[in-house]
Amino acid sequence: MATWYGAHIAQAASNEGGPDGEALVLELWELLALRGSDVGRLGAVATRLLQMPWHQHLREPLEAHGYDSRTGSFPRGPAPGLLQELTRIGAGANPMPFAVPSVRGCRLQARQRVRTTGAEVTLEHVLATSDGRGYGLIKNLQTCIYGRVRHGVELERIAPEEQSGGLFGGIQRTLGGQQPVQWRATERQVAVKCIERSKYEQHVARHRGQLNEDPIKEVAVMEYIAGKGGAPYVLPLLATYVDEQTVYVILPFCPHGDLFGVVERDGGLQEAKAATYMGQIVKGLEHLHDMGLAHHDMSLENLMVDDAKRAIIIDFGMAVKAAPTFTDFWGGGHDRLSAGRSYRxxxxxxxxxWPGRCGKLLYMAPELFDCRASFDVFAADVWALGIILFLLLTGMPPWDAATGPVATDLRFVYVRDGRLRDLLNTWNITLSEHAPDVLQRLLTADPRRRLTIPELKAHPWWRQHARFVDQA
Incomplete structure (x- = not known):
C-alpha cells in the first residue's frame, strides 16, 4: 500500500515537510509579529520553509525584504512590511501533511453462507480480512468517481466444529458440494467505501497528483484524528483493507441518511431542533480546528444522522492542515474571545x-472566489456553518446553489450589504428575535469581521437556545 499510494505523495508526506510544517509556518509569522525577535532563528525557519515545494512562492517576498538565500539568513534583519506582505499572499498548503495510511490485507470471497438470527443466507460478496474479521457487502448506497459505497454488516467467523451442525456435518456437506456456514452476522452495520485502485490512479494521473478531493488522503486524515484521541460528532474510521484491485474503508453506518435529506423532507426545522444539530456540528468542528484541521467542505450533504439521530461530520477528502493561532495577523491583535483556544x-x-476554490458552490465563502487574496480556512468553515444554519432554519438556500455567493445574485447582495433580515421579510420567513442577526454575522462577507466560533457561542441566539445546543 505504501508503495502504491506513495507515488504521488512521497514528496509531500516525506520529512521534507514533516508533521511540523504548520508549526514552522506559525513560528515564522509570529517571529515577524514580535519586535526584537531572534533574527538568527528567523533565517533558519525561512530556510527550512523554502525547502518545501508548496512554499516556493514565499522566496521572492522574503528576498525582497532582506532574506539572503545564499547564507540562509537576514544579514541586516527583516525589512519593514515583510509580515504584511506574507500575510497578503499567504502560506502554502502541504497537500499531504499526514502519514501514509496504514492498511491490512483482505480477500473478497463470493457466495458465502452466513448465519443470521433464525436463518442462513447466502451473500454474494464477503470481505475476509487478514485480522480475522469479515464484512458482508449487502447493497450499493452510492456510486462515486472512485468506486462506490456499500452497506455492509460485520461478521464473525464460526469455528469449524460449529459449521453446519458440527465438524462431521461440515465435512459431509463440503464433500456433497455445499459450502459450510463459515460466518455469523453481528448486529453491527457498517458503510464500506470501495475505492477502485485503477480509477483512483487514472484520476491522479489526469490531475498530475493535485487533487481537490482525495479519498486516500481522507483515510490519512481520519487516522490523524484518531491519533489525537478522536473528536465528538466526527465519523470515526473503523479499519482499512486492501487487495489487488480495491481499497476498502470501513466506517460506521448512519441509518438516517444526511441532513440534506432531513431538510429536503421536513423543510425548515423548529429552532430548538436546528439548535441541537448546530450544537453537535460546532462541537465537532471546534475540535477539528483545535487539531489544526479545517474541513474545507462543510455542507448538509457531509453531515450524516447516526442511529441516535445526532449530526455527524464526514468526508475529509478536501481537509486542510492549518496553523492555529491566537493572533489576528490582518489586524495585528489577539482574539478577544479565544477563551484559551485558537480560532484563527x-x-x-x-x-x-485546492486549497482555494473547491467544494460545493452554495457553501463556499466569498473570499474563496477571489484567487488573489489569502484566506483563513477556519473562517471559511464558519461561513459554511452560516449556510448550514440558514438551511436548517428556513428549508431553502439563501441564493442559487449552482453559482454560490456572487455579486450578480441580488439575494447575495442583500446579505453582503447587511440586509439579511430584509431578505427574510421578502420571503415572509419569520424567525426568533436573534436568529437573523446570528445568520447575518456568520454570513459576513469580510472574513475579518465574521464571527469566530467562540463569538458564535457567546451570541444571544446561542444563549437563548442553550438548553438545546448544550445537549451536545
Whole structure:
C-alpha cells in the first residue's frame, strides 16, 4: 500500500515537510509579529520553509525584504512590511501533511453462507480480512468517481466444529458440494467505501497528483484524528483493507441518511431542533480546528444522522492542515474571545483549485472566489456553518446553489450589504428575535469581521437556545 499510494505523495508526506510544517509556518509569522525577535532563528525557519515545494512562492517576498538565500539568513534583519506582505499572499498548503495510511490485507470471497438470527443466507460478496474479521457487502448506497459505497454488516467467523451442525456435518456437506456456514452476522452495520485502485490512479494521473478531493488522503486524515484521541460528532474510521484491485474503508453506518435529506423532507426545522444539530456540528468542528484541521467542505450533504439521530461530520477528502493561532495577523491583535483556544489560522495562499476554490458552490465563502487574496480556512468553515444554519432554519438556500455567493445574485447582495433580515421579510420567513442577526454575522462577507466560533457561542441566539445546543 505504501508503495502504491506513495507515488504521488512521497514528496509531500516525506520529512521534507514533516508533521511540523504548520508549526514552522506559525513560528515564522509570529517571529515577524514580535519586535526584537531572534533574527538568527528567523533565517533558519525561512530556510527550512523554502525547502518545501508548496512554499516556493514565499522566496521572492522574503528576498525582497532582506532574506539572503545564499547564507540562509537576514544579514541586516527583516525589512519593514515583510509580515504584511506574507500575510497578503499567504502560506502554502502541504497537500499531504499526514502519514501514509496504514492498511491490512483482505480477500473478497463470493457466495458465502452466513448465519443470521433464525436463518442462513447466502451473500454474494464477503470481505475476509487478514485480522480475522469479515464484512458482508449487502447493497450499493452510492456510486462515486472512485468506486462506490456499500452497506455492509460485520461478521464473525464460526469455528469449524460449529459449521453446519458440527465438524462431521461440515465435512459431509463440503464433500456433497455445499459450502459450510463459515460466518455469523453481528448486529453491527457498517458503510464500506470501495475505492477502485485503477480509477483512483487514472484520476491522479489526469490531475498530475493535485487533487481537490482525495479519498486516500481522507483515510490519512481520519487516522490523524484518531491519533489525537478522536473528536465528538466526527465519523470515526473503523479499519482499512486492501487487495489487488480495491481499497476498502470501513466506517460506521448512519441509518438516517444526511441532513440534506432531513431538510429536503421536513423543510425548515423548529429552532430548538436546528439548535441541537448546530450544537453537535460546532462541537465537532471546534475540535477539528483545535487539531489544526479545517474541513474545507462543510455542507448538509457531509453531515450524516447516526442511529441516535445526532449530526455527524464526514468526508475529509478536501481537509486542510492549518496553523492555529491566537493572533489576528490582518489586524495585528489577539482574539478577544479565544477563551484559551485558537480560532484563527495563518493565512493560506489562494489557488484556483485546492486549497482555494473547491467544494460545493452554495457553501463556499466569498473570499474563496477571489484567487488573489489569502484566506483563513477556519473562517471559511464558519461561513459554511452560516449556510448550514440558514438551511436548517428556513428549508431553502439563501441564493442559487449552482453559482454560490456572487455579486450578480441580488439575494447575495442583500446579505453582503447587511440586509439579511430584509431578505427574510421578502420571503415572509419569520424567525426568533436573534436568529437573523446570528445568520447575518456568520454570513459576513469580510472574513475579518465574521464571527469566530467562540463569538458564535457567546451570541444571544446561542444563549437563548442553550438548553438545546448544550445537549451536545
Amino acid at each position: 489560522a495563518v493565512p493560506l495562499a489562494p489557488r484556483r483549485g
